[in-house]
Amino acid sequence: GISSGLDLSQYVHNLTAQPFVGGRTGVGFNIRGVGDFETLITFDPAVSVYLDNVLIAKNTGALLDVLELERIEVLRGPQGTLFGRTTEGGAINFVSRPPSGEFSGVAGVEFGNYGLKSQRVAMDLPAMGPLSGYVSFVRNYKRGDIRNAGAGTIWDRSLSNSYLKKTATSPKYLGNTDSYSYFAAVKFEPS
Numbered sequence: 635g636i637s638s639g640l641d642l643s644q645y646v647h648n649l650t651a652q653p654f655v656g657g658r659t660g661v662g663f664n665i666r667g668v669g670d671f672e673t674l675i676t677f678d679p680a681v682s683v684y685l686d687n688v689l690i691a692k693n694t695g696a697l698l699d700v701l702e703l704e705r706i707e708v709l710r711g712p713q714g715t716l717f718g719r720t721t722e723g724g725a726i727n728f729v730s731r732p733p734s735g736e737f738s739g740v741a742g743v744e745f746g747n748y749g750l751k752s753q754r755v756a757m758d759l760p761a762m763g764p765l766s767g768y769v770s771f772v773r774n775y776k777r778g779d780i781r782n783a784g785a786g787t788i789w790d791r792s793l794s795n796s797y798l799k800k801t802a803t804s805p806k807y808l809g810n811t812d813s814y815s816y817f818a819a820v821k822f823e824p825s
Contacts, residue, residue, distance in 0.1 A: 778809030
């Protein structure tokens with residue numbers, strides 16, 4: 635039933651998960667009092683997050699919306715031997731489930747306060763010879779809880795960065811969450 639890293643603190647003793655203020659894609663983890671809630675991109679976390687043993691190097695982006703996990707491993711204490719130097723407090727490894735090879739699927743929609751809309755779709759594809767596959771999609775939207783006093787203000791960005799839109803309009807609410815997550819896995823089982 636865990637669908638995000640924030641849910642872990644409800645089930646794992648001595649683990650605290652806190653989202654970043656102002657940015658809903660980052661999370662700071664603290665295990666047994668060791669960790670940090672630092673938001674700087676240049677700062678290495680003391681508790682590292684892994685997805686299928688692949689490091690998510692910074693806290694920004696570590697708040698994963700995942701679907702159909704096989705398990706979540708929470709390793710307490712220094713894990714430098716197995717996982718590297720950024721694991722003084724521990725490591726959290728999200729392990730996705732492998733494709734089953736049988737056609738099946740699951741879909742769900744959730745509504746809540748502050749305009750919460752969550753859609754989730756996952757599908758196991760039938761085995762085609764030695765190959766089987768799995769795809770999933772998650773979209774979460776939640777309106778921010780802070781009303782912006784400067785809503786509708788138009789900002790001219792034409793001199794700051796050529797990659798951004800030339801103008802931006804201040805939103806009505808601050809702290810909106812609008813995330814899309816895609817995941818695909820292929821399993822090869824030779825005979």
